[in-house]
Each structure stands twice: as structure tokens, then as C-alpha cells.
Amino acid sequence: MNRQQSILAARGVTDDRDRLLTADEPLADLQESCGGTLPGTLAVPELLELVRQGRRMGVRIAREFTAFDGAERVSGFARIHPLSEEQGGGCELLLENWHRTPRPQADARTSADWIDAIDRAAAEVTARLDARQQVQVLHTSATDAAELQAAIAAEPGNPWNHYVQLQGVEHRQPLHWRLLDGTSCKFKGSDRQWRVRLIPMGHSSDTVRGFELLLIADQPLSTPDDEHTSVVETAHSRLIGTALTPALRQPIARIIANAETIRARLAGPLRAEYCEYAGNIASAGQHLSGMLDDLADLEVVESPGFSTVSEKVDLCDAARRASGILGVRAQLRGIRVTIGNVETPVIAVGEFRRVLQILINLIGNAIAYSPEGSTVTLTAQNAGNGRVEILVIDRGPGVDADQAARIFDKFERLGRDSDGGNDSGSGLGLYISHKLARAMNGDLVVEQSAVSEDTAGAVFKLSLPAAN
CATH class of the missing domain: 3.30.565.10 (Histidine kinase-like ATPase, C-terminal domain)
Structure with missing residues (x-):
């Protein structure tokens, strides 16, 4: 049924940790649809970003917003008013003239697939989780994730966040996966900060059979990991593979990810021509990344003594x-x-x-x-x-x-x-x-x-x- 529901206004209040404390019924429904609770951390990513900006900068924000609750597109106009410390240090939200409309499934799936593909390519730690977010199998190409892998092997059967330290998240009780997707974490053996991606396996949030867990580092290792290469190293110079590739891979991946976020309007509404510009930037970044990989591989296969594993x-x-x-x-x-x-x-x-x-x-x-x-x-x-x-x-x-x-x-x-x-x-x-x-x-x-x-x-x- 192609329905459209219009709402004049809805109010809510957050605290200094961006938890939604009170909310009118439409905002409370959206919070719950996105996997949150009331009171609880604001679970609508687009609104959470606006609230964080307003609270940290101490300025009022008035901006159009577009969100997706898993079934429908929610859009309208958001006004964010920072509150004083005496008032709790959070923000007051006023959502005006918003409405819900069915979102074309193909568009949603295409945007999500692009972002997921980028994150899969950048992830150095990947795992398969069951429906309760318990680790079933984990793979890593990062040497500083060896202790994480060993901890899971020594004490299997726990939820993945048992083995890491989540940053800025209070998890005294199990949290809905939507609230954990996109958070930051650290774990023993690694000095790097890691971004968490949880990708559900199933047709909808009600039929999730399990999850893909992706951990994406904020920066490359200070020394390249050559342990698993099958190349017999010689005095042959490998400028691209050993110098340029590690230095450029992470910045290029960030350019692509940010451009795709803009193109897919995941950070908020944007005019069509700017989405097209962002798409061009992402395509150019992917082309540059591919050329960098090709040049590094070219150095490998043309280096003296090159061989492969049998x-x-x-x-x-x-x-x-x-x-x-x-x-x-x-x-x-x-x-x-x-x-x-x-x-x-x-x-x-x-x-x-x-x-x-x-x-x-x-x-x-x-x-x-x-x-x-x-x-x-x-x-x-x-x-x-x-x-x-x-x-x-x-x-x-x-x-x-x-x-x-x-x-x-x-x-x-x-x-x-x-x-x-x-x-x-x-x-x-x-x-x-x-x-x-x-x-x-x-x-x-x-x-x-x-x-x-x-x-x-x-x-x-x-x-x-x-x-x-």
C-alpha cells in the first residue's frame, strides 16, 4: 500500500551523552524502529550526528533530514537546540513537517551494497556471528589482531564485544545491533582504533540469521606486513609495494567511503548534482586504488626470484x-x-x-x-x-x-x-x-x-x- 503519513511536529530531549530521554510518540516510534529504547542512546544515525554537532559546538542547527527505519523513508526538518549544563547539557529536538513514505527497496539495497562492499574491502578483521552476535569464525590479515584471534580461540562462544573494548558505549546489557554498527573499539595487541560494522544476514531485522562483523582500522600499520607474501625478496627495489601502497591505501579508502556516504545521502539530504559529483569522486578513487594495486602487483611479478606457493x-x-x-x-x-x-x-x-x-x-x-x-x-x-x-x-x-x-x-x-x-x-x-x-x-x-x-x-x- 503506497501510503504517506504527515506529522506536523515531534519533540524530544537528549542528555550530555546523546541519550534520548523523552520523546513525543512519532519520535519514540522512530527510535524503537531503529533498534533503540527510551530512554536510550539516540538510535537514528542522521539525527544523532546533528545532535552531536549541536552539543559539541554549542550552536543551534536547523536542517532537513532524511532517515530510514528499515521499512520507510522518514524526512522532515530538524531543529537542534543545545541545552545548558544546568538543563542537562544535552539538546532539545524539534522535528517539523516530517513524513513517512515507502522507500524503493532497490534504491535502499543498492546504496547499502555499495557501502558494505567498500567496508568489506577495507576490513582487516572479519568474522561470522550467529543471531546472538556470538563469534562462530574469525579471520584476520592484521598482525596486531593476533591476540584478538587467540582470545577467541581460548574462550569461544561469547558475543564479539566480549573480546573488545567499545569506545563511548555503555554496554552493561546486550544492545541491539543497530546501536553497535558504526561504533569504535580497541583490543589488546593493537594500538590502532577500529570501526565496527555489523551487517545482518537475513531479509529484514526481524529475520536476522546472523551477522558479518567487519573491523576497519583507522590507519595502516606503521610497518607493512610482508609475512604472508609468496615473493622471494631480493635487492630488487619495490617502491610502489613497500612505500607508496601502505601510505596511500588508507587515505584512498577514506576518500571512497566518504564520497559514497555523500552520494548515497546517508549523512543527510543533498542536491542531485552534488550526489553525482560525489559519485564521480568515488569512481576516481576506486580507479586510483585499482591502479595502485596493479602497479604493486606488477612490481611483485617482475621482481627477480618471484615464485608462488604450491x-x-x-x-x-x-x-x-x-x-x-x-x-x-x-x-x-x-x-x-x-x-x-x-x-x-x-x-x-x-x-x-x-x-x-x-x-x-x-x-x-x-x-x-x-x-x-x-x-x-x-x-x-x-x-x-x-x-x-x-x-x-x-x-x-x-x-x-x-x-x-x-x-x-x-x-x-x-x-x-x-x-x-x-x-x-x-x-x-x-x-x-x-x-x-x-x-x-x-x-x-x-x-x-x-x-x-x-x-x-x-x-x-x-x-x-x-x-x-
Whole structure:
């Protein structure tokens, strides 16, 4: 039912710790819908930010606001009046001429997916939680999170906030996940500040089956972590990988995250042209981040003594993971990524993270060069003669013999037009992928798709030694 409910005004009062003490019924309902209690910490992020600004600066704020309570868009005009210390040191809220309207689900999901994808890429600690926020499994790439990992292993089965110290949050009793999402924390063994993301797994807040926990550091480690690299270091200089990449990665990630926050209007209403500007900034930041990664990888694969680890790799599992990482990008273009032969494992000998890196590059290209509404197909199979292979098949314009001969050259941009507008890449992805495949005693080749006479497309085939 497409209803719109208008409300003339609603009042509320907060204290000096931004807890909503009293509220008229509409504001109290919004507080509860966003996972808060009354009295309790103001649970509407957009209003909480305005209240914090008014209280800290001691100035009155009058501004339009837009919030989302999980089902509807709530918008109106907010007036924030700071109170004196004698009055409690908080703020008085006056919400005028606000109304609720159903929010298009596709728009909400798209905005949230972009922000979630950015945070997943920046997270150095990730965990899977059950519905009670108890830790089930935790992974980390940060050396200063080793004590956190050890604490969870030594004392499993507790909620995640049992192992960390939340900053600025009183948690004498369990809190709703909405109140913990976006908070800051610290834990033993790390001197860095960490931002918390809790992403529910389920169709709505009433049917949450569990959570993804992401911990995102406020700054990179002072010394780069090279423990897990498979490169044999020599006197060969690696300016990009060892100097520029650690210094630039976090600032670039912040630029992207802030631009996406502005573009998605998560910090408040904004004119459409400024949202477009923010989107351009985010795209430029993502392009710069991708180029930085490509240049760092280029230094690695071209360094003397480069080698990879030999381990067993299930190509089907790698395909599922790579397609999952790129799921949001595919959905935005209406492209389906399908995986065949998933029931039977196809085991290769190689380095898992390098195989995953190759597949992410191949699938990303396939999504960019395929028309909207088409399908990208991944198939893993036994190729005979002690080899296994995985094919990435797109429905783009395909490649001719001349393009196929130079497609793996350095700085070659495929020689194809991208329907997804991805014509500004570094031209290093396929070159690096080819070098990685060869380093694992495998190969990467491209063929023209032969699905039908009137269906173009390209087939990228990664072959590796089969495991015994």
C-alpha cells in the first residue's frame, strides 16, 4: 500500500551523552524502529550526528533530514537546540513537517551494497556471528589482531564485544545491533582504533540469521606486513609495494567511503548534482586504488626470484568466492554469474590467493564487457594430461585473432569496448594474471566463444596442474 503519513511536529530531549530521554510518540516510534529504547542512546544515525554537532559546538542547527527505519523513508526538518549544563547539557529536538513514505527497496539495497562492499574491502578483521552476535569464525590479515584471534580461540562462544573494548558505549546489557554498527573499539595487541560494522544476514531485522562483523582500522600499520607474501625478496627495489601502497591505501579508502556516504545521502539530504559529483569522486578513487594495486602487483611479478606457493586449490570453491566478491557489481548491471559443475571438486596445484586474484580479474572483465542482462558462466573441469582448467565465458563483443595475440601484453586494454564504461583500466590486469598463471606452472589463454553463430563472446581459460 503506497501510503504517506504527515506529522506536523515531534519533540524530544537528549542528555550530555546523546541519550534520548523523552520523546513525543512519532519520535519514540522512530527510535524503537531503529533498534533503540527510551530512554536510550539516540538510535537514528542522521539525527544523532546533528545532535552531536549541536552539543559539541554549542550552536543551534536547523536542517532537513532524511532517515530510514528499515521499512520507510522518514524526512522532515530538524531543529537542534543545545541545552545548558544546568538543563542537562544535552539538546532539545524539534522535528517539523516530517513524513513517512515507502522507500524503493532497490534504491535502499543498492546504496547499502555499495557501502558494505567498500567496508568489506577495507576490513582487516572479519568474522561470522550467529543471531546472538556470538563469534562462530574469525579471520584476520592484521598482525596486531593476533591476540584478538587467540582470545577467541581460548574462550569461544561469547558475543564479539566480549573480546573488545567499545569506545563511548555503555554496554552493561546486550544492545541491539543497530546501536553497535558504526561504533569504535580497541583490543589488546593493537594500538590502532577500529570501526565496527555489523551487517545482518537475513531479509529484514526481524529475520536476522546472523551477522558479518567487519573491523576497519583507522590507519595502516606503521610497518607493512610482508609475512604472508609468496615473493622471494631480493635487492630488487619495490617502491610502489613497500612505500607508496601502505601510505596511500588508507587515505584512498577514506576518500571512497566518504564520497559514497555523500552520494548515497546517508549523512543527510543533498542536491542531485552534488550526489553525482560525489559519485564521480568515488569512481576516481576506486580507479586510483585499482591502479595502485596493479602497479604493486606488477612490481611483485617482475621482481627477480618471484615464485608462488604450491598447495591444493579447489577451482570450484575459488570460483564461488570470486563471483561472490563481485556479486554487487554484477547485480548493478543486471548480469548473472553462474557456476557449472559445482558438485564435484576440481583440485589444482597452485596458490589459492593467486588463483582467486586471477578469477576476480577475469570475472570483473567479463562483467564490464558483457551487455546488461546477459550471463557470465564459469566452468571448472578436468582437461586431461594431468591438467585441470576453469573457463570464464562472457557474452561481450569477443576477440579476433589480432586482439588475442596481444591481449596479455602490458598496458593492453583488451581492444574491446566496455558496455559498463570500464575503459579507464590500467591495462595490467591480464598481463599480471598471465604472469601469475605461468608462475604456478599453468597458463592463461583466450578463445572466441562458439556458443552459436549469432552469439559473440570470449572464453578465458586458466589451466593448472592437477593434484594427485
